[in-house]
Amino acid sequence: MSGYDGPTLRAIRESMGVPLRRVARQVGMSHGHLSKVERGEHGRPITPAILSAYEKVTGVSLAEAAAALAEQRESVVGRRGRTWRPGQLTDMRRLAFNAAIGAIAIGGQIGEPLGRLLDTTGRPVPPIVPDQGDVEQLHHFGELFTQLDLRFGGAMTSQLAKTILRWAVPMVEPTSVYDRDAQPLYGALGALAARAAWAAFDTGGHEAARSLFRLALFCAVRSGDPHLRAHIMADAAAHHNHLGYHDDALDVIRVVEGDERVAAPVRMAIHGVKARAYAASGAVATCRRHLELAEHAFTETPPVAPAWVVSLRQSGHLHATTGHALAVLAEHTGAAADRQEAIRRLAQAVADFNPDSHARAVALCQAKLSELHLQAGELEPGEWWGRQALAGLDQVRSARLARSVGSVRRAAGDYPEETRMAQLTSEIDAALITAEQPYGG
Structure with a gap:
């Protein structure tokens, strides 16, 4: 039932002056289990039997309580004339809360572990039917995590992005079919999962990165965004490159290489990944060809595409991608010219990037x-x-x-x-x- 959770059940019970042991006797469950239900702990669901027990012992219709919370009504009148209103406290709990915040305000202790205090807030509850506002907020989260990842690295970004994904994924979990109305939501989730995957890779969490790349690609395909789909494949291939699986990197990237819908900035990234893979494999001529193709994609007219695609068209990205590939190539050719060109491009990338926004690069x-x-x-x-x-x-x-x-x-x-x-x-x-x-x- 939407509209309330374990902490709300506790608030209703305590505001009615009902001890937890009375609910436990009514439902035939242990006091400890119900205490964890009220704290919203994972794996402690609110079952119909629990709801029925709370209604019987408190005299408050929980359906009415949920409606009151959703509709911000003043109060609910239950059986036997008993009333309950959202936020209601017994005198004892009200005075205890006032005493607690007074003590904390002058340097006192909270009185319980911080993690347990957070448990009392209940589990995250995603909207059953997401609206445009939810999608826009997910897009903003994706942009924020991208900024944090580029500036500070993937450590915190990986954890935060996975937390948001755990909250948001249930919005699309019931179905995996192609639904045009759900495309914006899938696009926001795909972009968020892609950033989470890259951040996990950056922290050395390679198994987590692979799982997140799969999730990102699943969402990108259902979003109908060819640029996002191709960019995720390029990132997954770059992950293979980093681990030395260069043939696998090439196999992955070939899936999207022929998609004519993909904008030039994303194609620049694709050619950069392929150049690095061919360089590591010792395919000198092919590597050089993809370096040229990356440069050509960079010079193409800026596309009419999503803002994140346009943002990829930066000289710093071009010089960094091709410079790293040339550094790998120089190891195979041993040519001073290749090494000098790699140095020139990497130094130019350092000059091009803003260190306040691209510190990791x-x-x-x-x-x-x-x-x-x-x-x-x-x-x-x-x-x-x-x-x-x-x-x-x-x-x-x-x-x-x-x-x-x-x-x-x-x-x-x-x-x-x-x-x-x-x-x-x-x-x-x-x-x-x-x-x-x-x-x-």
Whole structure:
């Protein structure tokens, strides 16, 4: 029954002066179980038998109480003339609450664990029939989590996004059919799940990321948005690339590569992912071709597309994507020209990105620049870029960044006789040990 939950049942019972043990006797359940029902604990559902018991012992029609809450009515008149109104308290509970907030206001303790206090608020209840306002709020959450992820890394973003998804997914759970009326809702959920997947990947929660990529793709397909569908596939392929599954990355990305509806900024991302996969596989010519295709997609006329698609068309994205791919390619070719071009593009990406909004991307580029310089024996710029990346680790909670800084440490470790390299490696070791790395998948 919608409109109230465990805490509301408790409020009705206490306002009527009914002890919990009387309800327990009526329904034939333990006092402890009903206490957890009233706190809204997971796995403690409000069954019809429980509802019936509360109605009998309180004399208040719970259907009427639910309607009163929904309609913001002043009061409900139950059987035997007993009345109840939303928010009603017994004198004892009212005085106890006033005493509690008075004590807390002057530095006193709450008197119970904070987690249990939150349990008393009940479980999240999503709207059964979402409206346009719900969809718009989910879109805003997706935009907020994107900003947080790009700025601070995926640690907190992953947890917050999954919490919102657990609340929102029941809105589409009853059906998986294609429903045009539900497309905006699926689009909002798909974008939110895609960001949650990327944030989980960024924290090293790879199994969580795979589950979230599946959820994101499911929603994107039902939203009818070809750009979102393609971008999620590109992100899933990038995840494969990161883990060394380059053939799988190419297999995944080929599913959407031929979709002519996909806007140029998303195609730029697709070609960037493929370039990196081919670079890692040693397919030099094919890698270079996809680098050119990414650049061509960037130069195309800005599309008439959703704002998030247009936002992908940034020179920083282009230079970072192609620069990282060229860095991988240089490992195979051994060509100084490839290494220098990778350095040029990554340095340009650092210059293009706003560090206040893309701190993780900046730090990842800085770490790769340090590694490239150190591998070439260029210690001064290698040390400078390494320290820049190390500074980013203080603010960005990202397993990917920690791994990249670890690569800088290994490159610096090749010069043990150099005092400044020894100092850099010790500072990196200390940072990687003491940094509070992501909260898990």
